[in-house]
Amino acid sequence: MKQTKKGVRDIALDVLESVEKNQAYSNLLLNSMINKHQLSSADSGLLTEITYGTIQRKMTLDYYLQPFIKNEKKTLSWIINLLRLSVYQMVYLDKVPDHAIIYEAVEIAKKRGHKGITSMVNGVLRNVQRKGLRSLEEIEDTAERLAIETSHPSWLVSRWIEQFGFEKTADMCEVNLTAPVQSARVNVKKISRSELVSALTEEGYHVEISPILDEAIYCLRGNLAHSESYKMGFLSIQDESSMLVAHALDASLNDMVLDCCAAPGGKTTHIAEGLTTGQVVAIDLHEHKVKLIKDQAQRLGLRNIKTEVSDSRKIQELYNKEGFDKVLVDAPCSGLGVMRRKPDVKYTKTKDDIIKLSSIQNQLLEAAAPLVKKGGNLIYSTCTVDQEENDAVANHFLEKHPDFERDLTLKARMPESVQPLVIDYKLQVFPQDFGSDGFFIASFRKKVL
Numbered sequence: 001m002k003q004t005k006k007g008v009r010d011i012a013l014d015v016l017e018s019v020e021k022n023q024a025y026s027n028l029l030l031n032s033m034i035n036k037h038q039l040s041s042a043d044s045g046l047l048t049e050i051t052y053g054t055i056q057r058k059m060t061l062d063y064y065l066q067p068f069i070k071n072e073k074k075t076l077s078w079i080i081n082l083l084r085l086s087v088y089q090m091v092y093l094d095k096v097p098d099h100a101i102i103y104e105a106v107e108i109a110k111k112r113g114h115k116g117i118t119s120m121v122n123g124v125l126r127n128v129q130r131k132g133l134r135s136l137e138e139i140e141d142t143a144e145r146l147a148i149e150t151s152h153p154s155w156l157v158s159r160w161i162e163q164f165g166f167e168k169t170a171d172m173c174e175v176n177l178t179a180p181v182q183s184a185r186v187n188v189k190k191i192s193r194s195e196l197v198s199a200l201t202e203e204g205y206h207v208e209i210s211p212i213l214d215e216a217i218y219c220l221r222g223n224l225a226h227s228e229s230y231k232m233g234f235l236s237i238q239d240e241s242s243m244l245v246a247h248a249l250d251a252s253l254n255d256m257v258l259d260c261c262a263a264p265g266g267k268t269t270h271i272a273e274g275l276t277t278g279q280v281v282a283i284d285l286h287e288h289k290v291k292l293i294k295d296q297a298q299r300l301g302l303r304n305i306k307t308e309v310s311d312s313r314k315i316q317e318l319y320n321k322e323g324f325d326k327v328l329v330d331a332p333c334s335g336l337g338v339m340r341r342k343p344d345v346k347y348t349k350t351k352d353d354i355i356k357l358s359s360i361q362n363q364l365l366e367a368a369a370p371l372v373k374k375g376g377n378l379i380y381s382t383c384t385v386d387q388e389e390n391d392a393v394a395n396h397f398l399e400k401h402p403d404f405e406r407d408l409t410l411k412a413r414m415p416e417s418v419q420p421l422v423i424d425y426k427l428q429v430f431p432q433d434f435g436s437d438g439f440f441i442a443s444f445r446k447k448v449l
């Protein structure tokens with residue numbers, strides 16, 4: 001039987017349903033849907049915009065929809081998602097007129113549900129169109145209003161306000177709703193930045209050099225992962241905050257480096273690109289993830305990476321004490337700094353996750369410490385914005401380790417525009433600082449004594 005081609009909004013609804021049921025991450029699912037349905041680049045763009053936008057704004061959309069839905073709790077989740085994605089388009093996109101959005105929603109409802117559902121969907125959306133949206137000013141509590149307005153869970157907004165103040169929190173929540181610019185790192189072992197910019201421009205990409213890091217470029221049009229230059233190993237897709245880690249570690253020449261949580265290998269390969277005869281030992285817990293490091297090393301032509309599948313909490317069983325000049329613990333974390341790329345993260349993470357993660361982070365640092373040579377560096381990093389996983393873990397480590405000291409040279413190793421953000425031996429980047437991910441770095445040095 002011939003299958004009719006699915007429309008973009010129908011596919012968006014499938015993605016929203018799977019994400020809602022925790023069956024998949026939105027970014028991974030989107031990629032596989034784009035391939036499966038062989039979408040054109042215009043349709044891929046629309047699908048990404050509708051899906052991400054609806055997830056990003058879920059709480060605001062529910063606030064707008066609530067007065068129009070009689071029995072929200074009993075309404076099937078696909079119907080709620082269909083209404084959300086339709087209202088998202090009506091409020092935030094001006095490409096399609098409201099009547100066309102409503103028509104398409106009703107067609108999807110007809111295909112998936114019975115007559116009653118179809119008329120409910122039609123009724124709710126026509127009411128939204130006719131009566132307009134309720135004002136966010138109705139929410140009296142300012143923290144709660146910020147939560148609904150920027151669609152971040154209330155517990156997280158309150159937590160951030162307590163940790164960083166209202167203004168920083170509000171800026172962060174606003175920026176989290178925007179789409180990040182794709183950034184990439186030049187593989188300096190193969191090509192210079194200016195040569196890469198020329199090669200990509202010739203391929204039809206619109207790229208610019210970063211004013212922050214010498215090895216970084218921004219892509220303003222196109223996806224660099226599909227470029228010839230990517231296949232040739234001239235670049236890696238990486239956020240600029242992540243690139244700061246290799247600068248913090250400052251490995252060079254013949255340094256022996258240990259990367260305790262290395263997959264998929266973004267930082268391992270960056271570090272390896274800066275070495276001559278030195279080597280990076282890259283460990284990760286999962287075999288399928290270690291394969292990703294190997295694949296990247298091969299694509300980039302790097303032969304100075306040794307991979308290992310292991311639990312880094314038991315790393316001392318594998319390697320000698322004080323065997324490494326530099327050690328990196330880029331720990332598993334709540335990922336609250338990368339919400340623009342993974343919008344579903346904000347609804348799934350809990351306070352409990354943060355407590356569990358900080359315990360693992362402490363254990364990883366504890367296990368890595370003996371492997372650092374005297375006078376060597378230990379770097380701790382996360383892609384999150386939370387004091388319990390960041391400052392508290394760093395402080396706890398120092399309290400327990402009189403053999404380590406705060407490394408106050410971290411600031412000097414950071415690019416000039418990042419230096420003002422370094423406090424003591426720590427750096428917290430907020431997504432609003434440079435448009436890069438929220439990120440944390442702490443640098444410890446093992447005393448020589």
Ligand SMILES: C[S@@+](CC[C@H](N)C(=O)[O-])C[C@H]1O[C@@H](n2cnc3c(N)ncnc32)[C@H](O)[C@@H]1O
Pocket residue numbers: 242260261262263264265266267268283284285286289310311312313330331332333
């Ligand atoms: C933040 S990611 C690392 C990202 C990586 N450094 C990069 O730049 O591409 C954290 C990684 O730690 C790994 N991991 C979690 N617990 C671990 C453990 N006990 N031992 C080793 N790796 C672990 C996860 O599998 C995950 O790949």
